[in-house]
Structure formats: structure tokens, C-alpha cells
Amino acid sequence: MSRSGEARTHRATAQDVAKLAGVSRSAVSRTFTPGAAVSPATRQKVLAASQQLQYVPNAAARSLMTKRTNLIAVVVSNQASTSYGRLLDCFSSRLMDIGYNVFLITAVENLDTDDQLLKMLRYPVDGFVITAAASLEFSRQICRHCIALGIPAVTLNRTIEGAELSSINCDHRAGGAMAVDTLIDGGLRRLGLIVGHEPTTVNTERMNGFLERAAERGIAEPAVVRARQFNFDGGYEAAAQLLGRHPDLEGLFCVNDQIAIGAMEMARKDAKLRVPEDLSIVGFDDMPAAAWPSFDLTTIRQPIDKMVGETLRVLMQTIEGDASPASHSVVPVEFVRRGSSR
Amino acid sequence: MSRSGEARTHRATAQDVAKLAGVSRSAVSRTFTPGAAVSPATRQKVLAASQQLQYVPNAAARSLMTKRTNLIAVVVSNQASTSYGRLLDCFSSRLMDIGYNVFLITAVENLDTDDQLLKMLRYPVDGFVITAAASLEFSRQICRHCIALGIPAVTLNRTIEGAELSSINCDHRAGGAMAVDTLIDGGLRRLGLIVGHEPTTVNTERMNGFLERAAERGIAEPAVVRARQFNFDGGYEAAAQLLGRHPDLEGLFCVNDQIAIGAMEMARKDAKLRVPEDLSIVGFDDMPAAAWPSFDLTTIRQPIDKMVGETLRVLMQTIEGDASPASHSVVPVEFVRRGSSR
DNA sequence: CTCCTGGTTGCACGCGCGTGCAGTTGAACG
DNA sequence: CGTTCAACTGCACGCGCGTGCAACCAGGAG
Structure with a gap:
């Protein structure tokens, strides 16, 4: 028990261990360096002393020599x-x-x-x-x-x-294409898309994958809305905007699950739509909440x-x-x- | 542009900067040590050289002297x-x-x-x-x-x-007490509790807060079930067990929101109960999903x-x-x- | 016994840096 | 002009550690 008020416990160094074990500091160093040459006898002495002193090699000091910090x-x-x-x-x-x-x-x-x-x-x-x-x-x-x-x-x-x-x-693009495929295969034609506001890889690639496949399959112009936030609230707001402008929307793809769940909540609670009878929704990521019964969200799983x-x-x-x-x-x-x- | 295949770029040291700036290494060190004595002139020279060499002080080396790693x-x-x-x-x-x-x-x-x-x-x-x-x-x-x-x-x-x-x-105990208070104040008497399986502070304190206040207010023995996992699935399973044994349960407190939401989903989807008409549920933490309309979970907010x-x-x-x-x-x-x- | 060999060991140096101390400089003052 | 002092600078040391190198030792072969 160290008396309170003293300076903090001095952390043991390889030097301390060496002295206690009666060996050189190099021996200590080598004991803790895998592959180094140490005899079993000295190794044991070093390990015993280390344990007694609570010695832990200082990785910061080591990194100066090894050029590796791990x-x-x-x-x-x-x-x-x-x-x-x-x-x-x-x-x-x-x-x-x-x-x-x-x-x-x-x-x-x-x-x-x-x-x-x-x-x-x-x-x-x-x-x-x-x-x-x-x-x-x-x-x-x-x-x-x-x-x-x-x-x-x-x-x-x-x-x-x-x-x-x-x-x-x-594969963001493939995911976007899968989303549009399942919507179109479900017989839907009036499609919408909610995407984040930043021009990030996730946003643009998932969107482009969706739009390109939609164009290939003859869906002229999906309605696109940019969510102000990349989360539930953003999805909620964006869905309100989207459904306000396109009350006849049939299928909706959201670039992530949080947005999708926000949109679903908006559609059900405020717009009084049934999912999926009135509106199909597809997300992206497969976060845990997507599998919760209340949402049961069709989505693209990111492994x-x-x-x-x-x-x-x-x-x-x-x-x-x-x-x-x-x-x-x-x-x-x-x-x-x-x-x-x- | 360094040629590819060469050894990795040598990280500039204070020595390098000192040589380029035409000052001593100490001057470099002092320039990057707030409060140290350096003239504005040398400081400028050092900063210029540092920028040219992309110099960044090595915090690991510094920590050897200062005994602080930050x-x-x-x-x-x-x-x-x-x-x-x-x-x-x-x-x-x-x-x-x-x-x-x-x-x-x-x-x-x-x-x-x-x-x-x-x-x-x-x-x-x-x-x-x-x-x-x-x-x-x-x-x-x-x-x-x-x-x-x-x-x-x-x-x-x-x-x-x-x-x-x-x-x-x-204040885990106070939270548990709040939960039981709101349930009893709502006119409910047959209460249940879902708690995690480990004897952690969170589990025991929240549970004890609940049980003690319940006892004070004359609720004899709330039904207690330990969830196998501290998450949605754990709550779902535990709720099934609890409602199986106590179909007439009126109020349920769960030690965290994830468990509460799992239990709510179980109660609604499988047990066909209405929340809160048939069963009141209270959680703990106030995680974001607690506020989602589908759950609208009464809870104890942890700041x-x-x-x-x-x-x-x-x-x-x-x-x-x-x-x-x-x-x-x-x-x-x-x-x-x-x-x-x- | 001598020589050689392979396995260990300690010495000494340096990794990049902070800092006490002595020395230097410049300006202000008498 | 000489003196004093504050501001600054460089030297040298050490933080805790890895590692090349030479010294050392034990043991077997000759």
C-alpha cells in the first residue's frame, strides 16, 4: 500500500528487472522479444523478476527502435x-x-x-x-x-x-440495382428514392445503381429526394416531402436502413399508408432493427x-x-x- | 512524388528540421512546446522548415520524457x-x-x-x-x-x-423506482420485470430500485425473468417466457430499452396484446429507437x-x-x- | 590438452525527444 | 563607453528500449 500523497507509483523498467534478476538489461529485452536468443535459465529469472515488479514493456519506447507501434x-x-x-x-x-x-x-x-x-x-x-x-x-x-x-x-x-x-x-451499384429489380418485379412502376445530402461514395453509387437499372428497365424518372440527415429523422422528413409531391408513389428505395425506417414510420403513421400493400420500401445495410417485426424491412445486406x-x-x-x-x-x-x- | 518501390518515406525528425532551419534541435523542440522560450525569429524559421519537411513531433518519443502520453x-x-x-x-x-x-x-x-x-x-x-x-x-x-x-x-x-x-x-435505483411508480400510478398491480443475466451494477441496481419501491407500495412479488442476452432478442425471449407464465400481466419494466422493445414486439405480434391498453411497458436509457413512433416507449433517460x-x-x-x-x-x-x- | 563451434551474454550505441544549465547576445541604463 | 540583466540559444544528458558486435563459456572432436 503506497502512502497517499506520494508521487505516483514508479513504473518498473527493464533496468529494474535486470537488477533484481541479476542479469543485463539486454537479457530482459530479449526475453520479451520473440525469437531472440535467451537461455531458459535467464528467461526464467527475468520472468520471475518481471512478475514481482509488475513489469510491462513500454511499447512507446520500443517503437522508437522498431519503427512499428502496432x-x-x-x-x-x-x-x-x-x-x-x-x-x-x-x-x-x-x-x-x-x-x-x-x-x-x-x-x-x-x-x-x-x-x-x-x-x-x-x-x-x-x-x-x-x-x-x-x-x-x-x-x-x-x-x-x-x-x-x-x-x-x-x-x-x-x-x-x-x-x-x-x-x-x-457493391453499392449492384445493391441499388437489386432494390430496383425487386420493386419492378413486384409490379411497381412509380418509384422513389431517398438519398443522403452529401456526394459520398455510398450515396452516389447506390443511387446511380438504382437509377441506371431503372432506366434500363424502362422506368423513366424516379422521384429523388435528398435527406438532410443520414438517419431516422432525415428519412422521416424526406418521406414527408416525397409523399407530399408524389402521393401515388408505389415503391421506395432508401440508401440506408435508418432512413428507410424513418420513411416507413412516416408513411404509416402520418400518410396512413400500408406497407407493403400501398407502398413497398427497400433499405440498405441490414442493420439489426431492420429485422424487427414492426419493420420487417426488405434490404440489401452489407457483409x-x-x-x-x-x-x-x-x-x-x-x-x-x-x-x-x-x-x-x-x-x-x-x-x-x-x-x-x- | 516518391518513386514506388523505394523504402517508405523517412519521417522527418526534429534533427532534420533543425538542420534545414539552421538552428539547434532544442529550438525545434521548444517551438513545439507551449510556454518555452523561443524568439519569434527562430520560431518562424522552425515553422517554415517544419512545413517544408512535413514535420510532426513524435508523441511516443516525447512521452518518454514527459511521462504523459495524452x-x-x-x-x-x-x-x-x-x-x-x-x-x-x-x-x-x-x-x-x-x-x-x-x-x-x-x-x-x-x-x-x-x-x-x-x-x-x-x-x-x-x-x-x-x-x-x-x-x-x-x-x-x-x-x-x-x-x-x-x-x-x-x-x-x-x-x-x-x-x-x-x-x-x-441513478439506477431512482430510475427503477420511477418505473414502478408510473406503473402503479397508472392503476396497475400485476407487474413484471425483465433483467439481464449478469450480476452487474446496471442489472442489480435497476432491479433493486424497482423491487424495493414495489414492496414499499404494496406490490407483493413482481414476476422476474432474466434475459439470456442484453438486447432485442433477449427481451423477446424473456417476454415470451414471462407472458407464458403470467398471461394476466399488466405492467412490465425492462432494464434497458433494447430489451423493452424486444418485449414489446413479442407482446404485440405473438401475444396479440395491445400496448399500453393490455400491457404497459417501461424501458431504461432512452436510446434513439425508443422515440420512434412504432414503439413510443416510456423510459428512464440516462444523460x-x-x-x-x-x-x-x-x-x-x-x-x-x-x-x-x-x-x-x-x-x-x-x-x-x-x-x-x- | 588444444582447438573449434554454437549458443549466450553484456556492452555500447542510438531511436526522437524534453530540459537544466551555462554561455551568448542585445538593449537599456548610468 | 562600460555595465547589467533579461531574453535567448546550444550543449549534453537521459527517458526506456532494441540490437550489432565482441567477448565469453561449455562441450565435443582431434
Whole structure:
């Protein structure tokens, strides 16, 4: 029991352990370096002393020599709208499995200068994962930073034009096409679309996939509304607007499930429409709530696990010094038929 | 444009900047140390050279001298069940505002040995925030680690018995009491309760708050069921069990909103009950979906922002070397009346 | 016994940085 | 002009660690 008021407990160093174990500091270092040459005898002495002193190697100091921090920066959004919890979860558990730690960066609303960004990025990391949850401008700033400093970086569900970074996307276009197909196959012709307001990869690709297939199949001009927010409220508002202008709408595609559920609530509660009898709704992502009985939302499943796996595969490859040019992976999506569409 | 295939870009050091600027390395260091003595002239030279070389101070190296990493470890769960997204969001943005970075630790299912834990914790951090989202055993391990090494740590919505760590909780007991009050005030007598299966602070305190007040007000024995999971599915299953055994149930309190919504869906879709006419339901947390029209869930709001603020206040105080004994804060909760209860 | 070999060990250096201390400079003052 | 002092600068050291290198040791072959 240390007396209160004293300076904080001194964290044991390799030096301390060496002294207690009666060996050199190198021996301690080698004991904690896999593959280094230490005799079983000294190793045991070191381990015993380490345990007694509660010794934990200082990864920050180590990184000075090894040039590797085993830290991966994961960039996500500060708008709790999107369900990035699942995503982070996947990244974190998989990274910890392979010996990495997660340095979390949440997008800040308005980052005035690059200086502020640089202050946040003083910590050396081995690589960046930049997810679509972050705001567009913020993503760009981070990308610039990575490229300028030559730090391996990969973007997920976002392709930054002009930046030679590898990207991983789910097949947004195919998903949009699936959505329009199921609506048209259900005999519907008057279609609508709710999309986010930012020109992000997710928004534009899913929309274009929908519009192009619609055109191919002879649907002239689906009604398009941009939601002010990428969440339930945004969907609710946008649906009100859309249904106000097109009361005869038959089928609706929303670029994500949150928007879709917002739109469904609006359609049912306010517009007094039955889903799917009066209006079919299709979402995108397959978030947990999509399967809840009240919504039973037909949607396009984004295989988070696979996408995270692929992202880390590409990132690790880049970290391992592979100088191959940026790659652009596309992960297939899966159509999930439920009761919200005919 | 660096040629591809070359070794990775060498990250500029203070030495490089010093040479280019024609000053000593100390001058560079002082330029990036607020409050240090540097003349405006040299500062300008240093800043110019830094910009040209894309220099960013290495926080890991700095931490060796300063004994401060400006890193806070935030421990959350790997079960995406609970809505810890919002929580992380708050922590992250607030920490970044005050110059800290987030080191994310997600609870792993079965951590065999402490060695594995130690491997994850080699990175020196200034403090720990241990949230209730993590599994009980994992929390305990982390707490032991913090105490053994004298690292400042604070728990959120979880009080670890026997560990002299400060804790922050919302007022679970008061919330439970509010729930039972609104049910009884609505004229209901046959009450039920769905609680999680783990003996965590959240589960036991919310339950006890409910049961004690129920006893005070003359409700003999509310029916209690433990959900196998702390989420929608858990609530759904538990409600089936509960309503099977007590078809005449009038009021139901669930220890969180996800369980409550699961139970509501079960009651409506399968048991064909009307909410709130046949069954009143009250949740806890006030997650976004609670306000969606389909659920319109009466609940107890947990003020996330305030709790996070208080958590960081206490943690920072601990970090600043305040040797005062562990404190235990309780943040008030707020009753949110909606349509799921009479 | 000598020599050689393979396995260990310790020394010493440096990773990138902060900071105490002595030295230098310039300006203001007498 | 000489003196004083404050502002500034550079030197040198060390933070905790990995690692090349030379020294060392034990053991087997000759």
C-alpha cells in the first residue's frame, strides 16, 4: 500500500528487472522479444523478476527502435447516426487478435486548420483505416496527411478521388440495382428514392445503381429526394416531402436502413399508408432493427465481417511494404427479402 | 512524388528540421512546446522548415520524457448489443477537445491468461475509462491491472467491489423506482420485470430500485425473468417466457430499452396484446429507437453527456495527482413519459 | 590438452525527444 | 563607453528500449 500523497507509483523498467534478476538489461529485452536468443535459465529469472515488479514493456519506447507501434488508427464519425458500432467492434476485435491496438479518431465537425489535425496525429501509427462514417472533408484531410507522410492507409466504403489509396467497398451499384429489380418485379412502376445530402461514395453509387437499372428497365424518372440527415429523422422528413409531391408513389428505395425506417414510420403513421400493400420500401445495410417485426424491412445486406476482413488484409499488405499500386476491392452484397416490399 | 518501390518515406525528425532551419534541435523542440522560450525569429524559421519537411513531433518519443502520453484507454464491449456508439462518440470528441487521444479496448470474450491482457496493455496511457459495456470478468482484470500499476482509472455505470476506483453511475435505483411508480400510478398491480443475466451494477441496481419501491407500495412479488442476452432478442425471449407464465400481466419494466422493445414486439405480434391498453411497458436509457413512433416507449433517460462529462472530470482530477480517495458520483436520471405506458 | 563451434551474454550505441544549465547576445541604463 | 540583466540559444544528458558486435563459456572432436 503506497502512502497517499506520494508521487505516483514508479513504473518498473527493464533496468529494474535486470537488477533484481541479476542479469543485463539486454537479457530482459530479449526475453520479451520473440525469437531472440535467451537461455531458459535467464528467461526464467527475468520472468520471475518481471512478475514481482509488475513489469510491462513500454511499447512507446520500443517503437522508437522498431519503427512499428502496432497501432492502427481507425477513423469514424462523430455523428452517432450511422451504426458504426458494429464496424468498430469488428475492427477492434480482429486487430487485437493479430496483436494490434486501436487508436480511435472521430471526425470533428469543423476543423479549422490543418494544424489542429496535426496535433491529433502526433502519435505514430502503423496505418489508417478511414471509414465512410467520417465527413467528406475530414476524410480528405486525413488522406492528404497519410499520403504526405507515406503512412499506409485504406478507405472503407469511400473512394477518395485523386488519392492513390486502396479502397474497399461493398457493391453499392449492384445493391441499388437489386432494390430496383425487386420493386419492378413486384409490379411497381412509380418509384422513389431517398438519398443522403452529401456526394459520398455510398450515396452516389447506390443511387446511380438504382437509377441506371431503372432506366434500363424502362422506368423513366424516379422521384429523388435528398435527406438532410443520414438517419431516422432525415428519412422521416424526406418521406414527408416525397409523399407530399408524389402521393401515388408505389415503391421506395432508401440508401440506408435508418432512413428507410424513418420513411416507413412516416408513411404509416402520418400518410396512413400500408406497407407493403400501398407502398413497398427497400433499405440498405441490414442493420439489426431492420429485422424487427414492426419493420420487417426488405434490404440489401452489407457483409460487415467480410468487408472488415478484406480491409485489414489490404492494409496489412500495404504495411508489409508491398509497393503495389492502390487496389480497389468490391465485396458482394446480399439481397434480403422481408415483408416491407411486395 | 516518391518513386514506388523505394523504402517508405523517412519521417522527418526534429534533427532534420533543425538542420534545414539552421538552428539547434532544442529550438525545434521548444517551438513545439507551449510556454518555452523561443524568439519569434527562430520560431518562424522552425515553422517554415517544419512545413517544408512535413514535420510532426513524435508523441511516443516525447512521452518518454514527459511521462504523459495524452492517451486515454476507453474500455467497451465487443458485444454490439448495447448502444455504446453514442458513449464512445461522446468520450472521443470530448477527449480530443482537451488534447487527448483515445486508445480503444474492446472486451474479448475469454481471455485465458493475464499475459494476454498484459500484451494488450503495453502501451502507456494516462488513464482508463472502464464502461459497463465490458464483461464483468474483463472489467475486473483491467481494474486489477490499473491498481497494480497505479494507473488512474474510473468506472462508468459499474462499481467494482473491493477496488478503490472512483465510479460514475446514473441513478439506477431512482430510475427503477420511477418505473414502478408510473406503473402503479397508472392503476396497475400485476407487474413484471425483465433483467439481464449478469450480476452487474446496471442489472442489480435497476432491479433493486424497482423491487424495493414495489414492496414499499404494496406490490407483493413482481414476476422476474432474466434475459439470456442484453438486447432485442433477449427481451423477446424473456417476454415470451414471462407472458407464458403470467398471461394476466399488466405492467412490465425492462432494464434497458433494447430489451423493452424486444418485449414489446413479442407482446404485440405473438401475444396479440395491445400496448399500453393490455400491457404497459417501461424501458431504461432512452436510446434513439425508443422515440420512434412504432414503439413510443416510456423510459428512464440516462444523460449520457453529463455522465461522460462527470467521468472525465473525475478522471482528470485523478490524473492531476489528486490523491483523494475514490469518489462515487451518481448522476440523476429523467423520466420520459411516452405512449407505451398508461 | 588444444582447438573449434554454437549458443549466450553484456556492452555500447542510438531511436526522437524534453530540459537544466551555462554561455551568448542585445538593449537599456548610468 | 562600460555595465547589467533579461531574453535567448546550444550543449549534453537521459527517458526506456532494441540490437550489432565482441567477448565469453561449455562441450565435443582431434
